[in-house]
Amino acid sequence: RPLVAGPGCAYSAPRRWLSSTPKPPAEPAPPREPLPPPPRKPQPPPSGGVAGPTLRTPIGWLSLGLTAASAMGMYAYYRATLEKKMHSVKTTGTAALGGPFALTDASGARVTEADLKGRWSILYFGFTKCPDICPDELEKLSAVVRAIDASGRVSPPLQPVFVSIDPHRDTVERLGAYFKPGAHPYHPRMLALTGTAEEIEAIARAYRIYYSKPTPAELRSGDYLLDHSIIMYLLDPNGEFVAFYGKNFSAAEVSTKSLAEISKWEVERSPSPGERFVNAVDGALTQLGLLLTGGGERPR
Numbered sequence: 001r002p003l004v005a006g007p008g009c010a011y012s013a014p015r016r017w018l019s020s021t022p023k024p025p026a027e028p029a030p031p032r033e034p035l036p037p038p039p040r041k042p043q044p045p046p047s048g049g050v051a052g053p054t055l056r057t058p059i060g061w062l063s064l065g066l067t068a069a070s071a072m073g074m075y076a077y078y079r080a081t082l083e084k085k086m087h088s089v090k091t092t093g094t095a096a097l098g099g100p101f102a103l104t105d106a107s108g109a110r111v112t113e114a115d116l117k118g119r120w121s122i123l124y125f126g127f128t129k130c131p132d133i134c135p136d137e138l139e140k141l142s143a144v145v146r147a148i149d150a151s152g153r154v155s156p157p158l159q160p161v162f163v164s165i166d167p168h169r170d171t172v173e174r175l176g177a178y179f180k181p182g183a184h185p186y187h188p189r190m191l192a193l194t195g196t197a198e199e200i201e202a203i204a205r206a207y208r209i210y211y212s213k214p215t216p217a218e219l220r221s222g223d224y225l226l227d228h229s230i231i232m233y234l235l236d237p238n239g240e241f242v243a244f245y246g247k248n249f250s251a252a253e254v255s256t257k258s259l260a261e262i263s264k265w266e267v268e269r270s271p272s273p274g275e276r277f278v279n280a281v282d283g284a285l286t287q288l289g290l291l292l293t294g295g296g297e298r299p300r
Contacts, residue, residue: 097233097241099206103163103193106175111193113239120262121159123233125209127166127226128178133247135184138162140251141232142187147255154262160187163203164194165211165228168219207233207241234258236265 102112124141126134141160148158162179164170175192177183194200204211211228218224230247232254243261245254 097207097244098235098239101199101203101206103195103199103203104172106172106179106192108172111191116159116161116235117239118237119156119159120154120237120258121161121235122258123161123163123207123235125163125165125204125207125211125228125231127164127228128170128174129166130225133230137230137232137247138184138186138190140254142185142190143251144232144255144258145187145189147251148258151255151259153259157189158258160190162190162192163200164192165200165204165209166226167194167197167200168214169222170194234261 098113100113102110105111122141122144124137126137128134145158145160148154164175172194175194179186179190179192181188195203203209209229209231212226214224214226232245232249233241234243234245236242242265243257245257249257
């Protein structure tokens with residue numbers, strides 16, 4: 001029956017029992033296991049082969065073939081250029097001066113053009129009885145040699161050479177006394193050469209040196225002067241003519257121009273990148289051939 005509040009009575013709803021004990025926290029849900037990956041579809045094997053992993057390389061066969069073809073083309077081009085350079089005939093440039101000779105030095109030893117090869121040299125033609133011009137030119141030549149030595153750019157050092165055009169008076173003994181160290185302010189490396197009248201005439205003709213010859217009366221008296229060309233010749237390490245300098249050139253000019261000629265000569269004969277490439281390929285092919293035949297050294 002419903003409750004009715006009478007007079008002087010207040011209605012209250014029924015109370016629920018509240019527990020003073022707190023409820024324990026809820027347990028966390030167990031972690032979910034990851035789902036397994038989906039099964040991979042099997043790849044069909046290549047035709048005519050067995051199924052297996054596919055090898056991928058950064059360089060394909062096509063690019064590898066193009067690289068090899070380019071290298072072979074470069075080798076063929078540079079090889080042809082090198083062969084043409086080696087067999088080309090020089091039609092312009094320096095004059096055809098110089099040649100074989102055989103003379104005698106101040107010690108009595110025989111000297112030929114082969115003894116000058118392997119180093120740069122400068123030749124001067126004159127005679128020891130010359131009163132002024134030849135001593136001046138020999139001092140200038142000595143100053144040139146000292147300047148080039150001081151530059152440190154020429155090795156082996158430059159060889160100065162004096163060739164006498166007076167075979168009758170410039171004997172071996174005369175040259176030995178004249179070029180004795182301390183007798184004159186000439187460079188100690190000066191190589192003094194003389195010879196018979198025929199030998200002097202031959203080398204003068206090869207270098208186109210003009211010189212006068214004494215008359216029989218002058219030869220008997222031994223007192224005469226000789227007129228001759230006043231020229232210095234620069235020769236390369238192969239004994240070939242490179243440049244000449246007349247009397248009007250100072251020692252500073254001769255040394256500067258000689259160093260320029262030496263540098264130019266070295267640049268012209270240094271291998272180009274193409275020649276170095278050909279030499280490297282030739283060396284590799286040679287080594288490969290030796291390895292295939294069993295005669296080469298195997299890399300460790």
